[in-house]
Amino acid sequence: MGCTKFDEHWDKSIWDLVVDACYEAFEDAGIEPKDIQAAWWSSVIGGFLGRSLNYALKLDYIPVSRCENRCASGHDAFFNACYAVACGAYDMVLVCGAEKLKDAGLPIPGVVDPAEPYISRVDTRFPPPAAYAQLAVRYFTHYGIPIEKGKEILARIAVKNHYNGSLNPKAQFQRAITIEEALKAPIIAWPLGLYDCCGITDGAAAAIITTPEKARQYRDDYVLVKGIGMSCGMYQGEYKDDWSLTYIEENVRASRMAYKEAGIENPRKQLDLAVVHDCFTITELVIYEDFGFSPRGKAPEDVEAGTFELRGELPVNTDGGLKCFGHPIGASGLRMMYEVYKQLQGKAGQRQVEIRNQLGLTHTLGGTPVDSNTAAVAILGLRGA
C-alpha cells in the first residue's frame, strides 16, 4: 500500500499526490506499474472520469473505473476491486483514492450535490458540522447528559486522536492537545468546537490487490480482506419521525455484514484495532455503540475508562483518525486501510499496538445523521487470523 502525507499541499497537484501514493504502493508490493491489469479510482471532486487516474499514472490502456460514494468512496472502490479479483477477472489491480480539497473547498450537501444538478433548491442547506451537531444535541438529550459533560466526553476523544496523530509523521496535525484546549476552542457548529471537527485536507492513498495465492509469491506478511460490509440508508432520518437520532443504523448493518464474513462475534475482544470515521468526535462516540464496542448509551463510560486509547482495551484511530489526517474524501478509506495494514505488519513505529488476533477494522461513513448515510466497513487480517 501507499499513502502520502496528508497536508495542505499548496505546492503539489492532485496528480503529484496520486503518483506519490501509487509508486509507494508499487514499491511496497514489489511490482511494476505494467503489472497492473485494471484500476479503480476514488475521488469525489478530484477527477470525474475513471481515466482521470491514468492521466497521472499512464498505465497502458487498462480499464479504469471511477467509484464515487461520498465519504465511503475509498472503501467502495476498494470493494469493487476486490470483487473483480475474487471473481477471477483479474489478479493484480490498483485502487487509488485522492482529493485536493484545499484548492476548491469542500462540497457541502445541499449546496452542491452532483446528483441533483438542477432542482428547486428550496430545501434547507447545511454544512456537515451542522448536521452532526444535531446528533450530539440529541444523543446528550436522549441520555440525559448535560451539554457541558457531553462536550467533555467528546473532548476526550479529540485528545486521544490528537495524541495518536502526534506519533504519526504522515498526519496533517501532529500536535497533542489537552482537554482544556479542546473545550475552549472556538465553536464551529454548536455544540461542536474546532477540535470536534476534522480538517479539510489534501492527500492520496493506494492499494494493490491480488489473490492470496499470488500474494504469497511476493511476501509473507500480506494482508487479507477478511470481510466487507456496506449499507445505504434511504433518507430515513427525515422520513421517519420516530428516528431517534442517537445512532446510525447504516453503521450497525455494515459492521454486522463484515463481522459475519470475518467470523467475528465479539468485536471488542477480537479486533486488535479499529480505524473509524471520526469526521466529528460525536460520530466516533456513536460508532463505538453502533459497532458493538460499547453497549447502547455506555460509550461515554468507556471513553472515560480509556478503553479506546492507544494502550487501551481496543485502540481506535491509532493513526490519529480524520481528526489528525483531515478528510480528503476519496482518499480517507484507503488511508485507514494503510494504518491497519502497517499495524498488522508490525510497522507502525511508536503507535504500534499489540497484535493478538491479527484483525483490524476500517470504516468510512458518507452522509449525515439527519438524513441518511452510506457506511462501509472492511475487516483486514493476517494469514493466521
Place this chain on the structure above:
Amino acid sequence: MVGIVSYGAYIPRWRMSKELLGKGLKGEKAVAGPDEDSLTMAVAAALDCTKDVDRSTIDGVFFASTTSPFKEKGVASIIATVLDLRRDVMTADFGGTLRAGTTALKMALDVVKAGAARNVLVVSADCRLGAPGSAFEQSFGDGAAAFLVGSTNLAAEYVDGYFVADEIYDVWRRDVDIYVQSWEDRFVYTRGYLRVMREAIAGLFNKAGLSPGDLYKAALYSPDARRVGELARAVGLDPRTQVQDPMIDSVGCTGVAHAPMLFVATLEEATPGAKVLMASYGNGSDTMLFTVKEGVERLRGARRGIKGHIASKRMVPDYTTYLKWRGLVTLPERRVPMAVSYPSASAMWRERHRIYPLHGFKCKKCGTIQFPVLGPSHRVCVNCKTKDEFEEVRLCEKRGKLFSFSYDFLRGVPIGLINLEGGGRLFLEITDADVRELKADMEVELTFRKLDLWRSDGIYGYFWKATPPRT
C-alpha cells in the same frame, strides 16, 4: 349585507430602535427580517385571518402592495396556493398607490354584494424603503393585514363609502426608484394629505348622514405621528379618544397595509354596534364606514392580529445589519465552494404542492407521514414499503417540537429537525430566533419565508422555516 367576516395581521418580530437612525430619536419600528418581504408577510396575515375558516367557501384572493417582490408575477395566486384554495378562485394583485389595500377591500365588498363570490380574502402588505438618513426611513414600518369579506357571520358590516381621486406629485416612487420620494413637506401635507383626507371624510359624513360624534373610532392612514391629530381636529374627531393610535412609534407607517392594520387594531377593541371609519391616502382617498357586529366577539383571542404580534419582538442589533437585510450595502460575493446548482423554475412548478402549502405524504397502509424532501413525489413508504398508496396532507399550519438543532457559522442561521404534531419530520432553518434560547424539545411553529439562494438565476425562492411561537 356585506362586510368583514374575519381579520388577521402580521408584524415582523424584528423592531429597530429609532435611536439607531438618529441620536435621541424615540420609539421603534417594525422591520421585515432578512427572509421577509411583502409576499411572506401577506401569507402570514392570510393564514391568521383564515384560521378555522372553511376555505372551500373562499372564492377570491386579492393582494395589495406597492412592494410586491414581482413587477410581473402574481402574488395572490401564491397566497391561494399556500392556503390550498380551489383552483377556480378569482385572484388579483393591486398596486400603484397606497390606497391599493382599501381599493381591493372595496372591490371585494362589491363582488360579494353582487353575488359573484361568497367570500373574498383581501391581503395588504408593504415593506417600503426610505432613503438612509431620511425622515421616511424613520417613519416607515413593515406589516400586513388581511380581511375575509363575506355576507354571513359578520364582524363588521360595510355601511357606506366615499372615494376621492386626486392628481398630485406629493409622495411617489418611479419604476426605477428604490426609495420613496417626496416634494417639500409643507406642500405634501397641506395640498395633499390634509386637504384630500378632509374632503373624503367630510364627504362620507355628509353622504352617510353621520356626525363625528357618532363614530367609535377612525382608523386613519397616518404618514407620521403628528399629522393625524391635525386631520382629526379638522374633521371634528377627538384625537385622543376617536382616533386609533397610528403606531408610528411602535410599528411605523406600513404603507398600503397601514389603514387596514389600524382597522384590525380597532376591531380588536370594538364592541357590536360601534361605528368605525377607515380612510386611506394616496392620489386620493378611500373612506369607508363599518358597523361592528356580533361576529367580532368570535374573533377575539382567535386571531393574532395586531395585539398578538406587537408584543413578541427582537431588536435589530445595529444599523449595518438593517442595511444588509435590505440589500443596501454591497458585500463581496460569497465564495461558494465549487459550482452551485441553480434553482429551477420547472422543478419549483413540479414541487409546488410541497413548497407552498407544505404537503406531506401519509401512507394509507401504515399511516406514516413523510415529507417529500427530495422532490414532488414520494412513491414508496419508508416504513412499510407500500408503493403509491398515499394521501397528501397539509403540514404548514402544524406546530412542532424542536427534536434537535445546531448553529454553524458558515450558514450563520440555526437549523433543526422538527417533529410535527400528528406526525411528520422536517429539517428546517430556524428563523427570528435567539440561538441561545433554543432547547431540544421546545415548541416551534412554521413560517413561510424568502430564501437566501446563493445563486438565484433571477428567481426568488420561498419555503417554510421554523420559528419559536409568537404567542
